[in-house]
Amino acid sequence: MRTSNFYLFPLKENPTDAFLASHKLMLRSNMIRQSATGIYTWLPLGLIVLKNIENIIRDLHKDFMIQELLMPTIQSAELWKKSERYSDYGKEMLRISDRNKAELLYGPTNEELITDIVSKDLRSYKDFPKILYHIQWKFRDEVRPRFGVMRCREFLMKDAYSFDTSYENSYLSYCKMFLLYLKIFKKLGINALPFEAETGPIGGTLSHEFILETANGESEIFYDKTINDIEFKNIDFNDNEKVKKLILEYSNYYSKTSEKHKKKFFEKNVKLENRKYSKGIEIGHIFYFGTKYSKKLNSMFLDNNGKSNFIYSGSYGIGVSRLVAAIIESSYDEKGIIWPAEVAPFKIGLINVRVGDNLSTEYSENFYKFFKKKYSIIYEDRDIRLGQKLNIFDLIGLPVQLIIGEKNISNNNIEVKDRKSGKISLISKDQIEDYLKKNYEF
Ligand code: ATP
Ligand code: MG
Numbered sequence: 001m002r003t004s005n006f007y008l009f010p011l012k013e014n015p016t017d018a019f020l021a022s023h024k025l026m027l028r029s030n031m032i033r034q035s036a037t038g039i040y041t042w043l044p045l046g047l048i049v050l051k052n053i054e055n056i057i058r059d060l061h062k063d064f065m066i067q068e069l070l071m072p073t074i075q076s077a078e079l080w081k082k083s084e085r086y087s088d089y090g091k092e093m094l095r096i097s098d099r100n101k102a103e104l105l106y107g108p109t110n111e112e113l114i115t116d117i118v119s120k121d122l123r124s125y126k127d128f129p130k131i132l133y134h135i136q137w138k139f140r141d142e143v144r145p146r147f148g149v150m151r152c153r154e155f156l157m158k159d160a161y162s163f164d165t166s167y168e169n170s171y172l173s174y175c176k177m178f179l180l181y182l183k184i185f186k187k188l189g190i191n192a193l194p195f196e197a198e199t200g201p202i203g204g205t206l207s208h209e210f211i212l213e214t215a216n217g218e219s220e221i222f223y224d225k226t227i228n229d230i231e232f233k234n235i236d237f238n239d240n241e242k243v244k245k246l247i248l249e250y251s252n253y254y255s256k257t258s259e260k261h262k263k264k265f266f267e268k269n270v271k272l273e274n275r276k277y278s279k280g281i282e283i284g285h286i287f288y289f290g291t292k293y294s295k296k297l298n299s300m301f302l303d304n305n306g307k308s309n310f311i312y313s314g315s316y317g318i319g320v321s322r323l324v325a326a327i328i329e330s331s332y333d334e335k336g337i338i339w340p341a342e343v344a345p346f347k348i349g350l351i352n353v354r355v356g357d358n359l360s361t362e363y364s365e366n367f368y369k370f371f372k373k374k375y376s377i378i379y380e381d382r383d384i385r386l387g388q389k390l391n392i393f394d395l396i397g398l399p400v401q402l403i404i405g406e407k408n409i410s411n412n413n414i415e416v417k418d419r420k421s422g423k424i425s426l427i428s429k430d431q432i433e434d435y436l437k438k439n440y441e442f
Contacts, residue, residue: 108140133160355383360404402416
């Protein structure tokens with residue numbers, strides 16, 4: 001991609017009407033544009049990041065053999081009346097009626113719909129276990145939409161739903177999703193901590209929230225600061241007992257500040273000086289709710305004795321669009337965003353310092369043509385000030401900048417600038433690929 005073609009219209013200054021750094025930076029780099037209160041357009045730069053996150057989530061669900069489907073944004077009110085959530089959900093639900101006065105709603109979540117869908121297919125104990133997910137826009141008419149896409153009304157969620165024949169099996173699906181979530185957040189380049197949580201309007205008995213610690217997050221958290229990252233790399237995911245033990249271990253160290261959990265946390269033997277009070281952003285939430293919805297919607301299967309039983313379920317959400325803001329909130333500086341390489345809109349920004357110089361331009365063009373075949377790269381080919389070129393790539397947070405300058409090309413050298421540290425290294429053109437592989441794993 002060339003900057004001369006790309007839809008790239010960053011603002012010179014930070015917008016004054018935004019409070020959070022992520023909100024300011026997303027507006028300033030022209031990733032999003034508000035179109036109505038709490039409703040946003042994703043401009044090309046923002047959409048690339050959103051899609052990168054979606055794809056990482058997709059790939060890892062695939063690895064866990066969890067299948068994707070796509071449910072509609074608009075749902076019929078009928079199922080919600082059966083589950084008795086039509087009235088419970090209150091004003092957060094956007095209710096619509098069509099030309100025939102049929103009651104519809106813009107889905108805030110999908111437990112009812114998916115339970116109804118699988119009840120027509122999962123009829124025998126042999127059809128279990130199953131986990132399905134989709135990535136779809138949700139609408140919640142939040143009382144106070146704020147902080148840009150962090151808390152908005154229309155947002156993108158990945159929601160998965162598990163179906164099992166017993167509590168024990170359903171608990172295993174829950175543990176599997178728990179581990180999958182740790183993997184996803186790690187792959188996204190962020191350190192999300194799992195906290196035991198309240199279940200809220202989704203209902204159920206067992207629940208964890210995944211929270212990214214940031215200075216201005218809305219969630220208050222407590223945890224044992226000596227536990228940074230419980231080792232899960234060496235766990236055999238098929239070893240059910242080990243998996244269960246691991247989840248319990250996590251539950252012991254992290255706690256939310258609801259009164260119930262606070263009390264539980266302080267009753268544990270965490271030494272006073274190790275208790276950390278902090279803030280964070282909820283980026284994922286998982287629930288076990290058992291037969292709550294299958295009972296209401298009469299969703300049953302035949303067990304191996306030919307007896308009818310209700311299906312056991314859980315639901316597992318990730319705030320995909322919120323993640324874009326959350327990642328920025330945990331990784332930026334005064335110059336702009338610092339993307340983890342995995343989600344960056346482009347991994348490499350190539351700068352031709354002197355567009356007016358024929359030799360520099362030819363060199364840069366050749367380099368770009370070669371590199372674009374292999375790497376995600378944006379090429380600054382415009383005739384604008386060098387300072388401006390560097391500032392834009394800093395602002396939009398590209399992990400690496402390759403700077404092609406008049407003087408260096410005579411020695412076949414290129415400047416490689418690391419966005420995070422700001423460090424500039426002079427690397428020979430032939431060594432660049434090795435250097436990038438070694439330092440950035442791409
Ligand atoms: P919150 O406590 O932040 O209001 P929630 O508990 O209502 O969120 P869930 O029903 O657990 O949300 O939804 C799953 C995920 O969707 C959340 O973990 C969050 O990342 C995301 N999410 C929820 N509400 C919003 C919103 N208004 N804007 C953006 N993302 C949201
Ligand atoms: Mg939640």
